[in-house]
Amino acid sequence: MGFFLETLMGGLMAGMLYSLVALGFVLIFKASGVFNFAQGAMVLFAALAMARFAEWIPQYLGINNQIVGNLLAFVVAGVVMFVVAWLVERLVLRHLVNQEGTTLLMATLGIAYFLDGVGQSIFGSDIYSIDIGMPKEPVFLLESVFPGGILISQEDLVAAAIAAVLVTLLSIFFQKTKTGRALRAVADDHQAAQSIGIPLNRIWVIVWCVAGVVALVAGMIWGSKLGVQFSLSSVALRALPVVILGGLTSVPGAIIGGLVIGVGEKLSEVFLGPYVGGGIEIWFAYMLALVFLLFRPQGMFGEKIIDRV
Numbered sequence: 001m002g003f004f005l006e007t008l009m010g011g012l013m014a015g016m017l018y019s020l021v022a023l024g025f026v027l028i029f030k031a032s033g034v035f036n037f038a039q040g041a042m043v044l045f046a047a048l049a050m051a052r053f054a055e056w057i058p059q060y061l062g063i064n065n066q067i068v069g070n071l072l073a074f075v076v077a078g079v080v081m082f083v084v085a086w087l088v089e090r091l092v093l094r095h096l097v098n099q100e101g102t103t104l105l106m107a108t109l110g111i112a113y114f115l116d117g118v119g120q121s122i123f124g125s126d127i128y129s130i131d132i133g134m135p136k137e138p139v140f141l142l143e144s145v146f147p148g149g150i151l152i153s154q155e156d157l158v159a160a161a162i163a164a165v166l167v168t169l170l171s172i173f174f175q176k177t178k179t180g181r182a183l184r185a186v187a188d189d190h191q192a193a194q195s196i197g198i199p200l201n202r203i204w205v206i207v208w209c210v211a212g213v214v215a216l217v218a219g220m221i222w223g224s225k226l227g228v229q230f231s232l233s234s235v236a237l238r239a240l241p242v243v244i245l246g247g248l249t250s251v252p253g254a255i256i257g258g259l260v261i262g263v264g265e266k267l268s269e270v271f272l273g274p275y276v277g278g279g280i281e282i283w284f285a286y287m288l289a290l291v292f293l294l295f296r297p298q299g300m301f302g303e304k305i306i307d308r309v
Helices: 002-032 039-061 066-091 101-123 154-176 178-188 190-195 200-226 230-246 251-271 280-295
Strands: 138-141 150-153
Touching: 002 039, 002 150, 002 154, 002 178, 002 200, 002 230, 002 251, 039 066, 039 101, 039 200, 039 230, 066 200, 101 230, 150 154, 154 178, 154 200, 154 251, 178 190, 178 200, 190 200, 200 230, 230 251, 230 280, 251 280
Parallel strands: none
Antiparallel strands: 138 150
């Protein structure tokens, strides 16, 4: 039982990180109908910015306190992501409103490659580290309940807690604030929202900026765990099955989908892997997403689209 709970906790913590990346996809799709394939590049760009500013700011300002240096780096990187998101919406997507889905898809792919290249030109292409003070050593919990206790990674636990706090804040923002209600109105019906005076362009800028902050937090966490490197942009591919499972238009779906896939990956790899030679964790999420595409393409919480002719 202890080993099962250990695996389950590991899956839940990994799932929260998947949910964090998936939120970027869902937020933009809900508000603008654009499936943002550049989200992974935004995560990489944000992680590069955070890593390099955390190095440059203390050096040029003479700051010896790591916490202060990291906070300043986070603020500056956040401003950079706001600017990037604003430029993407202003210079590219605003001019592609009401275009075909294929056109928008190709636009986000172009943005992804552009951010990958520009990020490495500005910040460098080496492997960088982000030290935000997350403990690396694992700990044993519930030793009095289970023999030997349950081994938990403190780093994963802190990362999951950060992701959970951000998800909670976003949920409160969408439910309780005037801007959040406007975002939900735009998501439900663009034309109706515009008819009552909600400015679509401003809403889209806000959504892209929020997605940029989400990418920054995700990049900071994944960069701390894995190091900031070019392959970090592929983390977004791990969130695609989460989006399919939870639904492209559902914020709660992104959260629950991430938890389901995180737990499913860990449990299947540990308990079924020995019987099939391992490697289940690599393809489990995509096979589950394929099943949903065949039988429930809108996902668990997505809206079923009916075209009337």
